[in-house]
Amino acid sequence: MTTSLKIVVIGTGHVGLVSVATLASFGHTVVGFDVNADTITRLRAGEVHFHEPGLADLLAEGVAAGRVTFTADPAEALQGADVAFICVGTPTSGEDDLESLDLSMVQAAARVVIDYADGATVIVEKSTVPPGTGDRIEAMIALHGRTGELTVASNPEFLREGQAVEDTLRPDRIVVGANDEATHAVMEAVYAPQLAQHGCPYVATDRVTAEIIKQASNAFLAMKISFINEIAALCESTGADVNAVADGMGHDRRIGRAFLNAGIGYGGSCFPKDVTGLYAVFRDHDLVGQVIGSVQWSNEQAMEWPVKALKRALWNLKGSTIAVLGAAFKPHTDDVRESVALHVVDALLAAGAKVRLTDPVALPKAAAVVDGEGLTMCTSAEEAVTGADAVFLATEWPEYVRLSPAELASWLATPIAVDGRIVWDGDAFEAAGFTFHQVGRKPGGRNGNQ
Ligand code: UGA
Numbered sequence: 035m036t037t038s039l040k041i042v043v044i045g046t047g048h049v050g051l052v053s054v055a056t057l058a059s060f061g062h063t064v065v066g067f068d069v070n071a072d073t074i075t076r077l078r079a080g081e082v083h084f085h086e087p088g089l090a091d092l093l094a095e096g097v098a099a100g101r102v103t104f105t106a107d108p109a110e111a112l113q114g115a116d117v118a119f120i121c122v123g124t125p126t127s128g129e130d131d132l133e134s135l136d137l138s139m140v141q142a143a144a145r146v147v148i149d150y151a152d153g154a155t156v157i158v159e160k161s162t163v164p165p166g167t168g169d170r171i172e173a174m175i176a177l178h179g180r181t182g183e184l185t186v187a188s189n190p191e192f193l194r195e196g197q198a199v200e201d202t203l204r205p206d207r208i209v210v211g212a213n214d215e216a217t218h219a220v221m222e223a224v225y226a227p228q229l230a231q232h233g234c235p236y237v238a239t240d241r242v243t244a245e246i247i248k249q250a251s252n253a254f255l256a257m258k259i260s261f262i263n264e265i266a267a268l269c270e271s272t273g274a275d276v277n278a279v280a281d282g283m284g285h286d287r288r289i290g291r292a293f294l295n296a297g298i299g300y301g302g303s304c305f306p307k308d309v310t311g312l313y314a315v316f317r318d319h320d321l322v323g324q325v326i327g328s329v330q331w332s333n334e335q336a337m338e339w340p341v342k343a344l345k346r347a348l349w350n351l352k353g354s355t356i357a358v359l360g361a362a363f364k365p366h367t368d369d370v371r372e373s374v375a376l377h378v379v380d381a382l383l384a385a386g387a388k389v390r391l392t393d394p395v396a397l398p399k400a401a402a403v404v405d406g407e408g409l410t411m412c413t414s415a416e417e418a419v420t421g422a423d424a425v426f427l428a429t430e431w432p433e434y435v436r437l438s439p440a441e442l443a444s445w446l447a448t449p450i451a452v453d454g455r456i457v458w459d460g461d462a463f464e465a466a467g468f469t470f471h472q473v474g475r476k477p478g479g480r481n482g483n484q
Pocket of ligand 1: 301
């Protein structure tokens with residue numbers, strides 16, 4: 035038998051809103067709480083403030099069924115709540131020490147529960163936090179005399195932006211860490227309806243173990259990407275094919291093919307922050323963490339590839355016009371945080387190139403972070419590429435992957451294409467007369483002799 039719970043989700047960003055929609059879809063009553071009253075007004079009007087496929091529809095279903103509401107009033111949100119998920123941001127100033135991670139919003143969210151929960155409530159950390167954060171929240175609970183009523187669990191999320199709804203509805207596993215049986219029992223009730231519909235491993239641990247599972251998972255995936263990016267550089271030097279290497283490795287079930295797509299380095303709001311964050315945790319415990327420490331360094335090398343390739347092809351960047359396809363850090367999202375595409379745009383502008391940038395959904399967010407003389411925002415690939423000296427594919431949106439060499443050649447001033455995501459057919463581009471550069475491929479053809 036499953037029980038319907040009252041759940042509060044604190045923070046209506048990516049993780050928070052997806053949590054609201056999916057928890058409600060499994061029959062719980064869910065309140066989305068945010069201190070930003072404007073965001074709540076927009077959500078009440080059915081407006082989702084970022085691009086995530088399927089999310090607006092699932093939220094609308096929850097609202098129509100009477101299971102989803104939004105409020106900026108903490109007392110209303112917490113009234114009768116069984117569980118309060120903390121889904122707030124954990125910004126970083128980018129340095130690789132623990133002090134650079136700002137956990138004040140996590141602390142403020144915990145404080146809201148401590149101040150307004152009117153009975154027994156489980157506080158759940160869903161935001162990615164360093165190990166030991168749950169202990170700090172527990173200490174706050176004790177300080178405010180609410181031990182016994184309020185307990186703390188860690189329940190990390192593993193969703194990918196752009197596939198967040200599907201990842202959350204049908205995850206590979208659910209991880210819950212708590213230090214007492216009663217808290218575990220409440221969390222089992224949260225996930226019982228979901229597990230009844232889509233069984234997946236339910237990993238129950240103590241709290242700090244769950245906190246580390248999250249950071250270690252992200253760091254491991256980032257390490258896989260950095261590893262294949264280094265192999266890609268070797269393939270470029272030797273004439274080997276990095277995708278065939280990844281396929282050959284990936285058939286080994288101990289390795290797996292996923293996250294072995296070489297490219298221009300990882301970006302986004304998670305991997306860069308979580309890799310440097312975990313490295314900082316190691317050092318905080320007087321440990322070395324050499325493997326993790328080198329992942330970020332390796333990623334920075336991969337991020338330099340596009341500018342080097344464009345320089346090889348164009349000779350001088352100064353005075354050249356380059357069309358950049360994609361601004362988002364990956365397809366199917368408008369998120370541009372730590373987007374390698376924008377890092378490349380900045381580097382090209384700094385080198386004196388003119389850049390014509392386009393993206394199907396991320397241009398408004400890109401415009402807020404990149405700027406400069408020589409930058410033109412274009413609303414279509416055709417507009418961006420027309421008259422450019424070279425085209426650089428930064429984000430593998432399906433509409434860019436589908437572009438043909440003939441089409442691109444008819445728009446470009448000179449037939450130069452640089453593929454940072456290994457999605458264009460190099461042989462077809464070379465047959466069409468292109469100077470073609472691709473990650474993990476020897477310039478001038480597979481064997482470098484054309
Ligand atoms: C990542 C993790 O995949 C999620 O499991 C996790 O929940 C999330 O972080 C988080 O901590 O919130 P996300 O950052 O949304 O998800 O996106 P990914 O699909 O993991 O891509 C991250 C970056 O790696 C992108 O820039 C992508 O282009 C790059 N990438 C990914 C590669 O270069 N190669 C690959 O094979 C895969």
